Amino acid sequence: MNDMLVDVALNFVLKRIVFVNSASHAYSEIMLDEHLALFGANNAGKTASLAATKLMLYPETDFSSCDKKFQFKGKAGTYSKEDSYEFYFPSDKSFLAMEIENDLGTSCVVLYRAGSYRYYRVFLPLPYELVRPLFWNSVLPLPMS
Numbered sequence: 001m002n003d004m005l006v007d008v009a010l011n012f013v014l015k016r017i018v019f020v021n022s023a024s025h026a027y028s029e030i031m032l033d034e035h036l037a038l039f040g041a042n043n044a045g046k047t048a049s050l051a052a053t054k055l056m057l058y059p060e061t062d063f064s065s066c067d068k069k070f071q072f073k074g075k076a077g078t079y080s081k082e083d084s085y086e087f088y089f090p091s092d093k094s095f096l097a098m099e100i101e102n103d104l105g106t107s108c109v110v111l112y113r114a115g116s117y118r119y120y121r122v123f124l125p126l127p128y129e130l131v132r133p134l135f136w137n138s139v140l141p142l143p144m145s
Contacts (some may be wrong), residue, residue, distance in 0.1 A: 015099040020135045022094045056098040062118040089113035099128040
């Protein structure tokens with residue numbers, strides 16, 4: 001394994017972050033490798049959506065000492081581990097995914113709720129287009145109101 005990486009310069013590009021039943025998103029894909037402008041009312045979740053990249057990139061697996069590790073903040077101050085956990089992982093059907101590209105190819109990391117303020121991550125050596133059907137069925141018609 002080490003021989004494979006000797007001559008490779010690993011340049012990482014964060015391609016997209018995906019929210020599934022997380023951070024007040026039912027389903028959203030935010031492209032990170034393009035110009036991005038987020039607009040919305042105060043306290044609508046713009047900063048919280050981008051702050052979710054900390055969950056992906058930090059080597060953490062739980063929300064203990066959340067106030068020091070992640071420093072998720074709002075108008076009233078730093079959010080507790082309980083508030084942060086319930087915001088990003090409110091149910092067993094809550095997921096965060098990030099697509100990453102480097103010199104070796106494109107892959108995804110998916111985070112999901114584990115209980116007791118913990119979350120697990122799985123790495124998939126696939127582009128998100130191949131993972132999307134696990135979370136979103138674009139074939140089904142939208143319900144009519």
